[in-house]
Amino acid sequence: MPQAGPAVPSTAAQHGRHDRILTAATSMLAAGGEDALQMKDLSQRAGVSVATLYRYFPAKDHVLLGILLSRYSSALTRVTAEITPGATARDRVTGHLLREFRAQQREPRLTAALSRVISETRRSYSEVIEQVEHLHLQMLEHVASGGAPISAEQRQLLPVVQAIFGAATRRWLAGVSSPAQARFEIRVGCRLLDLPDVAVAEDALLAGPAN
Amino acid sequence: MPQAGPAVPSTAAQHGRHDRILTAATSMLAAGGEDALQMKDLSQRAGVSVATLYRYFPAKDHVLLGILLSRYSSALTRVTAEITPGATARDRVTGHLLREFRAQQREPRLTAALSRVISETRRSYSEVIEQVEHLHLQMLEHVASGGAPISAEQRQLLPVVQAIFGAATRRWLAGVSSPAQARFEIRVGCRLLDLPDVAVAEDALLAGPAN
DNA sequence: CACAAAAACAGAACGGATTCCAGAAAGCAG
DNA sequence: CTGCTTTCTGGAATCCGTTCTGTTTTTGTG
Numbered sequence: 001m002p003q004a005g006p007a008v009p010s011t012a013a014q015h016g017r018h019d020r021i022l023t024a025a026t027s028m029l030a031a032g033g034e035d036a037l038q039m040k041d042l043s044q045r046a047g048v049s050v051a052t053l054y055r056y057f058p059a060k061d062h063v064l065l066g067i068l069l070s071r072y073s074s075a076l077t078r079v080t081a082e083i084t085p086g087a088t089a090r091d092r093v094t095g096h097l098l099r100e101f102r103a104q105q106r107e108p109r110l111t112a113a114l115s116r117v118i119s120e121t122r123r124s125y126s127e128v129i130e131q132v133e134h135l136h137l138q139m140l141e142h143v144a145s146g147g148a149p150i151s152a153e154q155r156q157l158l159p160v161v162q163a164i165f166g167a168a169t170r171r172w173l174a175g176v177s178s179p180a181q182a183r184f185e186i187r188v189g190c191r192l193l194d195l196p197d198v199a200v201a202e203d204a205l206l207a208g209p210a211n
Numbered sequence: 212m213p214q215a216g217p218a219v220p221s222t223a224a225q226h227g228r229h230d231r232i233l234t235a236a237t238s239m240l241a242a243g244g245e246d247a248l249q250m251k252d253l254s255q256r257a258g259v260s261v262a263t264l265y266r267y268f269p270a271k272d273h274v275l276l277g278i279l280l281s282r283y284s285s286a287l288t289r290v291t292a293e294i295t296p297g298a299t300a301r302d303r304v305t306g307h308l309l310r311e312f313r314a315q316q317r318e319p320r321l322t323a324a325l326s327r328v329i330s331e332t333r334r335s336y337s338e339v340i341e342q343v344e345h346l347h348l349q350m351l352e353h354v355a356s357g358g359a360p361i362s363a364e365q366r367q368l369l370p371v372v373q374a375i376f377g378a379a380t381r382r383w384l385a386g387v388s389s390p391a392q393a394r395f396e397i398r399v400g401c402r403l404l405d406l407p408d409v410a411v412a413e414d415a416l417l418a419g420p421a422n
Numbered sequence: 423c424a425c426a427a428a429a430a431c432a433g434a435a436c437g438g439a440t441t442c443c444a445g446a447a448a449g450c451a452g
Numbered sequence: 453c454t455g456c457t458t459t460c461t462g463g464a465a466t467c468c469g470t471t472c473t474g475t476t477t478t479t480g481t482g
Contacts, residue, residue, distance in 0.1 A: 011449085012446085014457095014459090017460095023232030038439085039439060039440080040234075040438075048460075048461085049391060050439095050440085050441095050461090051460070051461070051462085052459080052460055054439095054440070054441080055459080055460085059439085059440080064475090077387065116332055119327070119330045119378075119381055120327060121323045121326060121381055121384035121385045123385075126386040126387065129385055129387065130385075130386075133387065145470065156395075157399065159396070160375065160400060161377065162374060163374075163379065163382065163396070164375055166378060167330075167371075167378050168371075171370075171374065173332035174332045174334075174337045174340055175337045175341075176337065176341055176344065177370070184367075187369055188406070188409065189371060189403075191403070191406055192400075195399070195402055198399065222478095222479085224478085225429090249467095250469060251468080259430075260432065260433090261431090261471095262429095262430075262431070262432085262433095262471085263429075263430050265470070270469080271469065271470090291450085423457085423482105424458100424481100424482090425481090426479105426480095427480085427481105428477105428478080428479070428480095429477080429478070430471080430475100430476080431474100431475080431477085432473105432474100432475090432476100433472105434455090435471080435473095436469105436471070436472090437468105437469090437470085437471100438468095439457070439466100439467085440465105440468105441464105441466070442463100442464080442466090443462105443468095444461105444462100445460105446459105447459080447460070447461090448457105448460085449456105449457085449458075449459090450457085450458095451454105451456090451457100452453075452454085
């Protein structure tokens with residue numbers, strides 16, 4: 001019956017393997033994109049066997065999610081260490097997301113892979129995806145707060161802003177929009193944070209034939 | 212040199228194959244989700260050989276994109292045939308998207324597959340994806356207009372609204388948010404259409420360290 | 423109708439993700 | 453140190469998307 005596997009590594013050696021896998025995967029992705037990340041290859045570069053690789057990450061996509069988890073988790077501690085500049089919550093969030101987008105532009109292939117996996121809908125991913133989005137949300141919340149806590153309305157809107165950000169990035173990656181267009185979308189999306197009367201009555205608009 | 216392949220079928224028999232493939236794929240997806248759609252299987256149900264299937268659709272994901280294309284294209288003609296009810300552009304778009312979401316809820320597995328593929332970023336998909344999004348956009352534009360043409364500002368915002376809609380759907384599918392939450396996000400996103408002064412000065416907010 | 427080109431077919435072949443297996447290595451209680 | 457459990461390993465096996473091959477229709481044209 002026992003066969004848990006180190007979703008979270010405990011010993012130092014295990015931490016090492018976990019790290020080496022993520023590091024190797026990151027550089028492979030950055031260099032050649034998702035096609036260049038092959039599990040056999042990755043296991044060799046990380047110095048573990050294929051079976052072990054699969055013990056640490058039950059699927060290739062989980063490696064990508066692992067990268068996201070690790071990146072957002074360190075980004076969160078970095079960001080919460082300081083107070084983001086900006087006069088209003090909207091300004092701070094806008095500035096932060098524009099900077100995040102600028103950073104993503106530097107690693108297009110890596111970003112493409114990570115953006116793809118974060119918008120998966122398979123149930124086997126949802127737990128990790130939720131964790132990742134939660135980290136990002138915490139980051140946005142801290143950025144928005146600028147020290148003082150934010151309003152409940154704004155908190156409610158942050159996931160939407162986050163979604164707009166993700167979509168803007170994806171549209172840029174897919175070649176559908178230019179970086180300038182993406183920045184525009186981010187800026188516009190952040191304006192939601194200034195919206196008055198956010199709580200809208202439910203289901204007043206559902207009359208009419210379905211699509 | 213000759214080996215074009217019927218990206219768009221010309222003869223009746225080809226139309227038939229193209230249709231049978233999409234129909235079979237749709238029902239397989241609706242029944243069992245993406246995992247239940249296997250190319251060999253699909254080719255048999257559609258009554259074509261694997262090679263022919265691949266002549267019509269160069270990859271599995273292209274079958275999904277084909278479904279999207281066909282669905283949105285008939286939805287577009289259906290929607291443009293009438294005038295969507297609603298007092299303002301925002302109301303009409305909100306209502307339309309809420310109905311579209313309701314329709315998607317009825318076929319969760321199918322929707323999951325289609326939502327996933329539409330947010331791919333691989334360059335080989337971008338042309339078709341752009342077509343699909345263009346159809347959806349045309350539909351939104353018609354809905355928004357309600358007869359008279361819409362403002363340039365609103366036109367600029369429709370892609371963002373579209374992206375919010377897609378993200379809301381995905382978040383629901385991934386189990387990250389409830390249907391009510393998704394509807395909330397759609398409604399809030401549509402409020403962008405009422406935003407004043409949409410044209411924002413570029414890059415006033417980029418100071419500070421990158422993420 | 424006959425013939426060349428294009429399209430379709432059945433099935434084998436290939437590649438990469440994932441799984442399975444039997445043995446070696448590492449960690450740990452006594 | 454010894455025995456026992458867990459982890460790791462190399463490599464074979466499996467599954468499925470995709471490609472390839474040789475052959476058989478189908479189509480278009482004179």
